[in-house]
Amino acid sequence: MNPKTDSQTVRVKLGPRSYDIDIASDQLAACARSVERWAQDREVSARQAFIVTDANVHKPHAAAVMQSLQDANWETHLAKVPAGETSKSLTVVAGLYDQLVDIQAGRQTLVIAVGGGVVGDLAGFVAATYTRGVPFVQVPTTLLAQVDSSVGGKVGINHAQGKNLIGAFHQPLGVFIDTSLLDTLPERDYRSGLAEVIKYGVILDEEFFAYLEQNVEGLNQRAPEVLRHVIARSCELKAQVVAADEYERTGLRAVLNYGHTFAHAYEALCGYGELTHGEAVAIGMVDAAQLAEWRGQVDGSLAQRQIALTEAVGLPTRLPEGCELKQDDVIARMKLDKKTVAGQLRFVLPTRLGHVEVFTDVDEADVRRVLSS
Incomplete structure (x- = not known):
């Protein structure tokens, strides 16, 4: 794809598992060209x-992908699962395994996920485990999936006792992103994805944050040229973190959880569905910035911007009306966060715009001060 036109490519550098993210607008009908390039490579x-x-x-997105492949003489099979988080289950996985067996799928059968984060996680987990691993391509259809979950190779399903407790790392052959798919995305879902975009600016790139400030109108109007740049830069930034800590062994990937310690508690305690993930992250990032300010790590301008x-x-x-939470409940939920060690709260906090660090010395009293503000 040519970055000088209306498309560009971001490379995720992971040695022999490296892959491309192709970003375009109104090109879904031609996605087979990217798939064929990746398959050949x-x-x-x-x-x-x-x-x-x-x-x-x-319809129309998965149907368009299937038609593009059929036009390129691929044998295609379509599996449709129920929309929503409940599809990330062993029951649905077993049904997909059955369908793969029925079509006599082998170790070179290509699994393609066309959907949001749930479909990507689910299909990726099936690809990681069927015959101990088959190739996999992501075609994310939500902004959140395009800038976050489709990049990095984390796939998985849920257990009754928690989200994503069963999973694997399985990098795709490639990711095909078409910004025009966002035209049909509901407003609330689209704006939720922007929270993760803002996050990348705060944690990794001050100039990118400034670009977002200068292009609010384009973001709100879903302007293709703005979206292509925003998605590409977000993918580049996440790819850098993934390349440095692919399997989450060094802790470097923890910076991607900025705002999430607050957010996960809010999501759970307000009741799943009251807040979208992006809305909870937006609130959580504001609270994390406030916490950093009160600890003397940043001045007030960062939180205000x-x-x-x-x-x-x-x-x-801020949390919506009707979601008044008890501080003790929020703190208790935070102590269940995966970053917590031996009950000690750990937070990803900014030290300046464009840089964050993990702090293990956060005083619970400071957290309570944020929660009461």
Whole structure:
């Protein structure tokens, strides 16, 4: 893809598992060109594709991907799962395994996920485990999936006792992102994805944060040229973190959890569905910036700029009415966070715009001060 036109490519550098993220607008009907390039590069010659999607995006998005592959003489099979988090289950996985067996899928059968984060996680887990691993391609259809979950190779399903407790690292052959797919995304879902975009600016790139501030109108209007740049830069930034800590062994990847310690507690305690993940992250990032300010790590301008940008793109900066939470409940939930060690709260906090660190010495009293503000 040519970065001088209306498309560009981001490379995720992981040695022999390296792959491209192709970003374009109004090019879904030609996605087979990218798929064929990736398959050839990795010597995948079977030309059999198993497309996993859900009821929300089967038509027109998954149908367009299937047609593109059929036009390129691929044998295609479509598996449609129910929309929503409940599809990330062993029951649904078993049904997909059965379908793969029925079509006599082999180790070169290509699994293609067309959908949001749930479909990507689910299809990726199936690809990671069927015959101990088959090739996999992501076609994310939500902004959140395009800038976050489709990049990095984390795949998985849920257990009754927790989200994503069963999973693997399975890098795709490539990721195909078409910004025009966002035209049909509901407003609330679109804005939720912008929270993760803002996060990348705060944690890794001050100039990118400034670009977002300067292009609020384009973000709100879903302007293709703005979206291509925003998605590409977000993917580049996440790819850098993933390349440095692919399997989450060094702790470097923890910076991606900025705002999430607050957010996960809010999501759970307000009741799943009251807040979208992106809305909870937006609020959590504001609280994390406030915490950093009160600890003397940053001045007040960082939190104010973050609040201004968050509100400008239509995201909340405070919990909604009707979601009044007890501080003790929030603190208790935070202590269940995966970053917590031996009950000690750990937070990803900024030391300046564009840089964050993990802190293990956060005083619970400071957290309570944030929660009471």
